[in-house]
Amino acid sequence: MVDAAGPGCGTIGAVTPEQVTMLRSEAGREALAAAATLVDTDRLAAVERLRRGGRSPELAAAALGQARLRQRAAVKFGAGADRLLFTDDGLQQATRPAVAARRARRLAAAGTDRVVDLCCGIGSDAIAFARAGLRVTAVDADPGTAAVAAANAETLGLADRIEVVVGDAAAVHRELPAGGAVFCDPARRAGGRRVFDPAAYSPPWEFLLSLTGGPACLKLGPGIDHALLPAGVEAEWVSVRGEVVEAALWCGPLAGVPRRATVLTGTPAGTPVEAAELTGDGTREAPVGPLRRYLYEPDGAVLRAHLVAELAEAIGGSIGEPGVGYLYTDAEVATPFARGYEIEEVLPYSVKRLRAALRARDVGVVTIKKRGIALDPDALRRSLKPSGAGAATVLVTRIAGAPTALLAHPLPAPPGGA
Ligand SMILES: C[S@@+](CC[C@H](N)C(=O)[O-])C[C@H]1O[C@@H](n2cnc3c(N)ncnc32)[C@H](O)[C@@H]1O
Structure with missing residues (x-):
């Protein structure tokens, strides 16, 4: 492991390099x-017993x-977790293996043979x-976290392909020779809490933006504002x-389409996954129409990617x-991009009428969902007093x-679906 920095950025629940060495001894x-x-x-x-x-x-x-x-x-890691070392922050922020594997395959398929992972965490x-x-x-800027990443690479027999460097992302990036792709998954936690403002990411948004002109992939929080995204990048x-x-x-030559929603289904931790992708430019409006027999609730990735219009087109909604x-349709459709419901009754929204309708149907267990309306589902459930x-x-x-x-009932999820 190369040490290109002084003290690290100080993660919560930190592990020191000395502890890593100690844990890797016999x-x-x-x-x-x-x-x-x-x-x-x-x-x-437990400590007493161990002593x-x-x-x-x-x-x-x-x-x-x-x-x-x-x-x-x-x-997150399935049975493989038992072979790895973690830090508390590192575990919370680590990419799920199925998501990381998919990203890695895409980079390899793009012809990349070398990648600089500027914020590697536990690896x-x-x-x-x-x-x-x-x-x-x-x-990684944190020496203990970097030591954990190096230990994990060694345990998995990958040390010959992963060189771990302790250092600040910006400094290391300046010094490394050009070539290959850059990946950066900035820390989005501070003081044990999540941060949502990209300016508070570490390294900060300004540095991340400086990477977007070349072959780079940047992992961000799902709530990132579309208005912050530079032109020409793909946001997935x-x-x-x-x-x-x-x-x-996905930046520079790695960008494929303006917007992509990738839905991974049937994924017990660490095992292979089914994946489906919906793409578009994220600017189209879905057609407005009447209420119909089936309702489809788009997956969060579709909503975040602003691809509801593309999904509407795909399912005729x-x-x-x-x-x-x-989305409303006349026919039942099999799609991995939405959860389907068959509508049984339509009421103007009123707690009184809803309570009466649930009573008439002898309903005691109510799942409440809402969209485009301000209400607190828990408070509504309490007011409905369902008891059937x-x-x-x-x-x-x-x-x-x-x-x-x-009032609706959920349609069975498609095979392998969520
Ligand atoms: C979100 S985690 C990375 C998780 C990693 N992709 C994984 O899947 O295991 C972010 C990491 O960035 C490191 N970090 C924060 N600021 C940094 C900086 N300026 N330079 C290098 N590393 C930094 C933190 O110590 C933390 O380990």
Whole structure:
């Protein structure tokens, strides 16, 4: 590992390079194995147990900390989490392996053979790049996080393809020879909380913008404002089983289309995925039409990418009012880009009428969804006091200017769907 910087940027729940070295020693591996059996034990008792046999308090605490991180990491990394080291911040910010693998395959397919990962964290993206056959320079300002990335690369047998550098992204980027592509996934957490303002990213937005002229991929928060996106970049929103997990800007020769929604379905952590993509320019308006028998609620990636019009075209749908992204169709359609409902009853929106309708249908379990209307679903559910044996979905929206409640049932998800 190369050290090109002084002190790092100081992450929360940090791990030091010394702890990484300690955990990778034989005694460290034994302590980790022992700690894995104690993750659900009270912390003090677990540390006490680990200290028996002469382990230092530092080793016992570090091993238990890692064992607990690995347990949490299993949600994102699957069984593979047990081989990796993490930091608290690094785990929270790490790209899901399925998303990282997809990005890496796209870079490799574009002919890239070398990538500089300017904010590598614990190395989830860097590992995916290396697995896709790319040579990786992985940079992180935090020495402990960089040490974790280097340890993970070594554990996975990828150390010959991943060189880890401790340093500031901007400084390292200035010094590295040109060639290959740049990937940057800036820190979007500060003081243990998420930051939403790109100016508060680390490195900041200004630096990220300086990368957009060349072959670069930038990972951003899904809430990024379209108005901030420079002309000529591709903005891709990615969702995993219905949750929008990131926006990625593909820059320079890597840009394909103005806007892309990528929907990954059927993805238990760490396993292969089904993916579907919808593309467009993100500026079209969907046609407005009457209420029809089926309602399709676009996936968050489609909504964020402003591709509702493209989805409307693909499924023969229309919206009920400009700017309100529920799509209506006459026929049932199989699409990975939306969740479908069959509408059973249409009511002008009124709590009293809705309560009566639910009572008449003996509905006790209500799922409330809303679009284009300001209401608090929990407060509405409390006012409805549902108490029957059945279940229903209520979608509250505006149709041709009128607040409307739709009683519906969800259509079965398409095979492999969310
Ligand atoms: C969002 S995480 C990267 C996660 C990584 N892509 C993964 O999937 O594991 C951002 C990382 O950037 C690092 N960082 C923040 N500011 C930096 C800077 N100016 N230069 C280099 N690294 C920086 C943080 O220490 C953190 O580890």
